[in-house]
Amino acid sequence: AQRVTQPEKLLSVFKGAPVELKCNYSYSGSPELFWYVQYSRQRLQLLLRHISRESIKGFTADLNKGETSFHLKKPFAQEEDSAMYYCALLYSSASKIIFGSGTRLSIRP
Amino acid sequence: DTGVSQDPRHKITKRGQNVTFRCDPISEHNRLYWYRQTLGQGPEFLTYFQNEAQLEKSRLLSDRFSAERPKGSFSTLEIQRTEQGDSAMYLCASSLALLGRGYINEQYFGPGTRLTVT
Numbered sequence: 001a002q003r004v005t006q007p008e009k010l011l012s013v014f015k016g017a018p019v020e021l022k023c024n025y026s027y028s029g030s031p032e033l034f035w036y037v038q039y040s041r042q043r044l045q046l047l048l049r050h051i052s053r054e055s056i057k058g059f060t061a062d063l064n065k066g067e068t069s070f071h072l073k074k075p076f077a078q079e080e081d082s083a084m085y086y087c088a089l090l091y092s093s094a095s096k097i098i099f100g101s102g103t104r105l106s107i108r109p
Numbered sequence: 110d111t112g113v114s115q116d117p118r119h120k121i122t123k124r125g126q127n128v129t130f131r132c133d134p135i136s137e138h139n140r141l142y143w144y145r146q147t148l149g150q151g152p153e154f155l156t157y158f159q160n161e162a163q164l165e166k167s168r169l170l171s172d173r174f175s176a177e178r179p180k181g182s183f184s185t186l187e188i189q190r191t192e193q194g195d196s197a198m199y200l201c202a203s204s205l206a207l208l209g210r211g212y213i214n215e216q217y218f219g220p221g222t223r224l225t226v227t
Contacts, residue, residue: 009149034215043112044152044200044218086151095165096142097216099151 002027004089006100013077014108021072021103023061023087032090033070034097035061039083047072047085057081082107111135113219115201121225122191129187130222134203141184142216143176144200145169152200158184159206191226198223 003026013019025031035047048056050063050070061072070087087100114133122128134141139160144152155174156166160181170176173191178184188195202216 004151043220046215046217049215088151095140095157096154096167097144097152098154101149102151 002089002091002098004087004098004100006085006087006103008103009101010104010106012106012108015079016076019072019074019077019081019105021085021087021105023070023072023100025068025070025087025089027068027089027091029091031063031065033061033063034088034090035059035070035072036086036088036099037083038086044086077105077107079107079109081105113201113203113217115199115219115222117222118220119223119225121227124191124193124226126191127187127189128191128224129185130199130201130224132184132186132201132203132219134183134201135205135217136182138203138205138217139181140204140206140216141178142202142204143184143186144202146198146200146221147196155186188224191224193226196224196226 005024007022033050036044037047038044059074061070063070084102084104086102089098116131120128142157143155145155146152154167155170156176158178161178173189176186198221200221201219204216
């Protein structure tokens with residue numbers, strides 16, 4: 001069955017420290033993976049998608065098919081990074097998205 | 110704001126009542142999705158439309174739930190005989206799919222409708 005697992009409900013790091021939000025997926029086909037972010041009082045928005053292979057707001061994520069992981073990383077956390085982060089898997093003829101349960105990232109000053 | 114809009118933003122209803130939510134997608138988007146999100150969880154897919162056709166429904170969508178997109182523009186999600194377990198945030202998203210070109214862009218989400226069933 002298709003599944004996205006985010007093992008950490010809360011991650012708290014100091015400003016300037018590296019950040020890694022973990023995501024593992026289960027999918028038999030060729031996955032398309034995303035990270036969505038929701039800042040306080042804002043709507044869910046796309047942060048990055050693996051096929052773009054780009055860095056957004058200093059965040060990167062590499063798809064590791066061997067480990068079935070898509071961890072989100074940033075070398076130096078900033079206070080404005082505090083938000084809820086969801087890893088997501090697109091499947092079924094690119095129709096529906098399966099979301100993980102989310103990780104709340106809290107950046108301490 | 111030309112993004113996805115949802116109405117109402119909040120709805121409080123008594124158990125057993127019917128409720129209807131509306132979603133207005135981004136105007137040129139041909140796909141429209143409904144998700145439900147409960148506390149501490151990520152959004153869960155409910156159903157989606159390609160233009161006016163409802164192409165897929167989740168098992169989460171019991172027969173008390175019905176969604177329409179009559180003219181391929183806005184969509185409504187109706188819940189009949191609401192139960193306390195229906196309390197959740199209902200999210201709408203839209204995207205543009207150009208299947209002939211194998212292109213589907215990202216899903217853009219609305220602000221959600223928070224339903225509380227008392």
